[in-house]
Amino acid sequence: MEANTLKELYVDHLRDIYSAENQITKALPKMAKKAGSEELKQAFEEHLRQTENQISRLEQIFGSLEKNPRGKKCIGMEGLIDEGKEIMSEKMKAEVMDAALIAAAQKVEHYEIAAYGTVRAYAELLGEQQAVDLLEQTLEEESAADEKLTGIAASTINVKALNGERLEEAA
Ligand code: FE
Ligand code: ZN
Ligand code: FE
Numbered sequence: 156m157e158a159n160t161l162k163e164l165y166v167d168h169l170r171d172i173y174s175a176e177n178q179i180t181k182a183l184p185k186m187a188k189k190a191g192s193e194e195l196k197q198a199f200e201e202h203l204r205q206t207e208n209q210i211s212r213l214e215q216i217f218g219s220l221e222k223n224p225r226g227k228k229c230i231g232m233e234g235l236i237d238e239g240k241e242i243m244s245e246k247m248k249a250e251v252m253d254a255a256l257i258a259a260a261q262k263v264e265h266y267e268i269a270a271y272g273t274v275r276a277y278a279e280l281l282g283e284q285q286a287v288d289l290l291e292q293t294l295e296e297e298s299a300a301d302e303k304l305t306g307i308a309a310s311t312i313n314v315k316a317l318n319g320e321r322l323e324e325a326a
Contacts, residue, residue, distance in 0.1 A: 180210070
């Protein structure tokens with residue numbers, strides 16, 4: 156990458172997120188399939204639909220910038236997804252696997268929240284108001300997805316995983 160202005164850095168970061176989102180659309184169906192809890196499965200499926208919409212928002216931004224969204228691979232997201240694949244290949248009790256899937260998904264959400272926060276700040280400085288609005292909508296969805304996962308973990312999954320451990324210890 157060569158970037159001499161904030162605008163160039165902005166486009167570069169948008170391409171990185173575009174790649175990240177596309178990788179996520181491939182990972183989420185696998186995570187939904189692997190999830191044992193129906194609530195978690197539905198949360199992944201719902202976030203897949205949101206992610207597809209987030210990709211459309213990015214395409215809208217690239218359209219107004221008259222730039223190609225492709226050309227960059229998000230290595231950070233590739234790493235997070237590789238970790239997710241590793242988790243899914245391991246042998247775990249269903250409840251523990253669900254807790255591990257939530258942990259992996261929340262790392263993805265936090266990465267996205269950081270990345271979208273950065274590009275939203277750049278868009279504000281660059282006076283790209285339409286992009287600011289679109290990025291803000293996505294940022295809110297990512298935060299809500301993250302909070303939803305925290306809720307599922309705290310209310311059921313982590314508790315079930317905890318109880319599973321205890322039962323095994325007692326046996
Ligand atoms: Fe996203
Ligand atoms: Zn990246
Ligand atoms: Fe997300």
